[in-house]
Amino acid sequence: MARALHHFSRFACRLAPGATDACGYIERGFSKVIRTILCALVGWAAFAAHAHAADPFPRLGGIFISDPRNYEDASYQEAISKLDLAIMSVYPGWEQEHGTTMEAVAKRIKTLNPDIRIFLYFIPESRKLPMNGGWADLGTKLDGQRWWGYQSGGSGTKVLSDFGNETYVVNLTNFAPADSSGKRSNQWIAQYAVDKLIASTPSVDGLFTDNMFWKPRVNADWNRDGQADSQDDTAVQKYYREGNRTYLNALKALMPGKLQIANIADWGKAASTITEYDQLLPGGVMENVVGKSYSVESWAGWPALLNHYRKSMQALAPPKLGMFSQSGEPSDYQSMRYGLATSLLDDAYYAFHDLDGFSGVPWFDEFDVSLGQATTAPPTAAWQNGVWRRDFEGGIALVNPKGNGAKEITLEKDYRKISGNQDRAVNNGETVRKVTLRDRDGIILLRMQRRPRAPSGVRINPQG
Secondary structure (H helix, E strand, C coil), X not given: CHHHHHHHHHHHHHHCCCHHHHXXXXXXXXXXXXXXXXHHHHHHHHCCCCCCCCCCECCEEEEECCCCCCXXXXXXXXXXXXXXXXXXXXXXXXXXXXXXXXXXHHHHHHHHCCCCEEEEEECCCEEECCCCHHHHHHHHHHHHHCCECECCCCCCCECECCCCCCEEEEXXXXXXXXXXXXXXHHHHHHHHHHHHHHCCCCCCCEEEECCCCCCCCCCECCCCCCCCECCCCHHHHHHHHHXXXXXHHHHHHHCCCCEEEEECCCCCCCCCCCHHHCCCCCEEEEEEEECCCCCHHHHHCHHHHHHHHHHHHHHCCCCCEEEEEEEECCCCHHHHHHHHHHHCCCCCEEEEEECCCCCCCCCCHHHHCCCECECCCXXXXXXXXXXXXXXXXXXEEEEECCCCCCEEEEEEEEEEECECCCCCCCCECCEEEEEEECCCEEEEEEECCCXXXXXXXXXXXXXX
């Protein structure tokens, strides 16, 4: 009951423009259960009138596409409902195996949190063979129309995806031949995805497309002229993106009132060209930018991560539902704080996933805090001793980048540490004026008195 009340209070307070200050005062005076009840009451009047108001920080997201995909589990639904944005994955036949419908699942999650956005997973870029069960009709179409990526021409040897494992690339370029209805692969597959996934689940908010790369990952005869095309050829990269753009535009036309987001993991790379994608999508996932050996933070460092993050967010159209995705051990609280605080330097939704895969909802003390809205723009330079800072109505986020060494910073006034149940050496509720951050660390500190929201177009001095 306490968890449900807390979630509702967070939701209600973010919807009431005048309630955020009251929620901040309530937080200081009561036990967690009592303050969640009172905060919920403060926001109740705005509950129906301000649906999908700007989500407060930290904005939370999650990707839940790994087996067993047991979305019928009420506790899993409740855990997912605490987030602001969720990506889920079903397949033809999932409903019969799990004894429910995805529509029923989405409805219950939205009963718990009407403001959550739910997207269903689909991948058109490549497919594992053989395609059996509910996807067999897609395989039949790809075979019949010869819409695979081939080594040469429009038939023969299919090109293996860089993911391997009997997964082959699909030719989504505008060079793929049209079928008898006049649709090319990118148009037909868009219709297929909507028919298979969206038509029967009106309660979801849209579709998530995986592997929306800025260039092909493999060489194939993408333009069907009898010769393999290099993935590094700029002309090939351009018509690869143009084909994906056709697919995304087809989806948009087929889903009026819905949103579409995609995996944009490589858009932020320094070498990427994303002209054809710019402002095309209202959201995208920066998958595993922290936590894996291949993460940009791992091999290129924190400044490259921040640039990657900024470039990705700038490419998105409003409402800019970017997701900053991190993988790690749930017990590694320092790494989580580092990733979360980095995500707070811009406006993305933060998603933490266990190294084992995209399932479950790890929860941290920091997720129970409502920072409200940002009162300063995403920073463009370090604030003090190489430590970066961003200000919010309810507190501040500090990041000490990897390689900066341990740093002590002095604050302009007293702040309060989160009072939590994890990593009590850090989240101990103390009032502080100085804070020491270890290398590759971050922290959220709360204001002693919640700051009022700045008027539109006015930035509040972060030292105030």
